[in-house]
Amino acid sequence: MDRPIRVLVAKPGLDGHDRGAKVIARALRDAGMEVIYTGLRQTPEQIVQAAIQEDVDVVAMSILSGAHNHLFPKVVNLLREEGVDDVLVIGGGVIPDEDMPGLKEAGIEEIFTPGTSTKEVVEFIKNNLKR
Amino acid sequence: MNLGERLLKGDRRACARLITMLENNDDQAINILKDLYKHSGNAYVIGITGAPGSGKSTLTDKIAKEFRKKGKKVGILAIDPTSPFTGGAILGDRIRMNDLTLDKNVFIRSMGTRGSLGGMSRATWGAVKVLDIFGMDYIFIETVGVGQSEVDIVKIADTVLMVMVPNLGDDIQAIKAGIMEIADVFAINKSDLDGADRTKLEIEMNLDLSDQKEYRPPVVKVSARQSENIGELVDKLMEHRKYLEDTGKIVERRKKNIRLEIMKLAEEEFMRLIMNKALGENLLEDLVNNVVLKEMDPYTAKDRLIELIKE
Ligand SMILES: Nc1nc2c(ncn2[C@@H]2O[C@H](COP(=O)(O)OP(=O)(O)OP(=O)(O)O)[C@@H](O)[C@H]2O)c(=O)[nH]1
Numbered sequence: 001m002d003r004p005i006r007v008l009v010a011k012p013g014l015d016g017h018d019r020g021a022k023v024i025a026r027a028l029r030d031a032g033m034e035v036i037y038t039g040l041r042q043t044p045e046q047i048v049q050a051a052i053q054e055d056v057d058v059v060a061m062s063i064l065s066g067a068h069n070h071l072f073p074k075v076v077n078l079l080r081e082e083g084v085d086d087v088l089v090i091g092g093g094v095i096p097d098e099d100m101p102g103l104k105e106a107g108i109e110e111i112f113t114p115g116t117s118t119k120e121v122v123e124f125i126k127n128n129l130k131r
Numbered sequence: 132m133n134l135g136e137r138l139l140k141g142d143r144r145a146c147a148r149l150i151t152m153l154e155n156n157d158d159q160a161i162n163i164l165k166d167l168y169k170h171s172g173n174a175y176v177i178g179i180t181g182a183p184g185s186g187k188s189t190l191t192d193k194i195a196k197e198f199r200k201k202g203k204k205v206g207i208l209a210i211d212p213t214s215p216f217t218g219g220a221i222l223g224d225r226i227r228m229n230d231l232t233l234d235k236n237v238f239i240r241s242m243g244t245r246g247s248l249g250g251m252s253r254a255t256w257g258a259v260k261v262l263d264i265f266g267m268d269y270i271f272i273e274t275v276g277v278g279q280s281e282v283d284i285v286k287i288a289d290t291v292l293m294v295m296v297p298n299l300g301d302d303i304q305a306i307k308a309g310i311m312e313i314a315d316v317f318a319i320n321k322s323d324l325d326g327a328d329r330t331k332l333e334i335e336m337n338l339d340l341s342d343q344k345e346y347r348p349p350v351v352k353v354s355a356r357q358s359e360n361i362g363e364l365v366d367k368l369m370e371h372r373k374y375l376e377d378t379g380k381i382v383e384r385r386k387k388n389i390r391l392e393i394m395k396l397a398e399e400e401f402m403r404l405i406m407n408k409a410l411g412e413n414l415l416e417d418l419v420n421n422v423v424l425k426e427m428d429p430y431t432a433k434d435r436l437i438e439l440i441k442e
Pocket residue numbers: 182183184185186187188189190224227275276320321322323324353354355356357
């Protein structure tokens with residue numbers, strides 16, 4: 001089916017930069033996806049409710065503030081509590097190597113650090129959709 | 132429980148999934164709507180339209196909050212343009228409505244136009260039914276920022292709110308182009324900026340020239356950003372609803388729109404039939420080549436296409 005992939009691009013946490021998130025949003029759009037962009041300072045609860053209403057295939061979050069170990073798993077857990085099991089959750093931002101295994105364990109399927117090309121993100125999404 | 136039953140019970144995920152299926156032309160969703168259509172009809176539909184950047188989303192957020200204060204359940208469909216080149220879209224209206232995301236009596240859905248002109252997407256008509264059956268009292272449709280011809284909103288909304296802004300040099304152009312005719316209520320947003328009075332005057336002057344008798348669209352200055360005068364604007368929207376209901380015009384209006392919808396659905400199906408056959412059997416390509424070579428004229432080519440469907 002030629003349906004566009006829908007992606008929620010969200011910025012949890014308190015840091016005030018969304019340049020990275022915007023770059024990713026544009027790259028996904030250019031790859032033919034529908035990107036729902038929710039802007040800065042979203043709580044995990046807001047992200048999950050928006051993901052449900054928008055029925056997205058992917059939740060892509062970016063954090064620069066360092067709160068990723070708390071916020072990323074929180075989103076995954078809330079999605080599970082709501083019974084959502086067909087959404088791919090990915091994260092990006094300045095994330096130290098040693099935090100990666102824990103985040104993947106928690107259900108973040110891939111973490112993209114600043115050097116990653118947007119093409120890799122697009123490819124990852126296309127190859128890892130859950131529905 | 133199937134999706135339809137879940138929708139009737141107010142299941143948000145079922146609501147969301149059905150809209151997705153409609154967007155993707157899934158016949159299963161249409162069948163569900165066939166079954167549930169009798170449950171629709173409670174919702175009142177308000178279209179919110181206006182130039183790009185005029186503040187439609189910010190204003191929708193504020194108006195929705197006002198309706199929430201009245202205890203009404205609110206559905207919002209926010210439409211943004213799909214790129215004709217990539218099929219992708221950035222749907223950004225939601226940024227202005229984040230406060231509403233956690234309200235269980237609000238459901239917001241962003242939609243790309245997916246090739247439709249007219250300021251909405253093809254699935255918008257179905258999505259309105261889904262939100263209606265889901266139990267929403269009011270459904271707001273934010274169209275893409277409109278130019279001149281994107282006025283389909285009038286074919287779906289009970290009330291059309293036209294959002295204007297001060298000092299937009301081409302306001303008068305828009306007025307001339309016929310956008311005036313579809314507005315039931317005007318909001319002059321960004322009235323915190325200079326020039327709102329003049330814009331109001333210009334609109335009023337244009338209304339003086341047109342010939343509505345019983346109902347004259349009100350013009351309300353508001354500031355969505357500063358939450359100014361939103362209550363008055365909502366009163367005007369409600370007055371328009373009351374006018375339609377008291378005069379029975381609501382029935383006429385909905386009947387007219389249902390007629391348009393049926394014709395539109397038939398037209399789409401017809402095109403799909405032609406294209407499937409024509410492309411499937413390579414006929415279109417052959418016809419085009421014949422016309423290019425002047426072995427056939429385009430009128431005869433069209434006749435061939437039509438014959439194919441009649442078979
Ligand atoms: N000064 C002022 N700015 C406003 C007001 N309302 C909205 N804005 C600003 O206008 C810009 C556009 O607002 P939106 O609500 O996104 O406008 P829109 O019409 O939905 O835009 P599109 O959906 O892109 O066509 C934002 O920067 C808003 O903050 C207002 O009442 N006064």
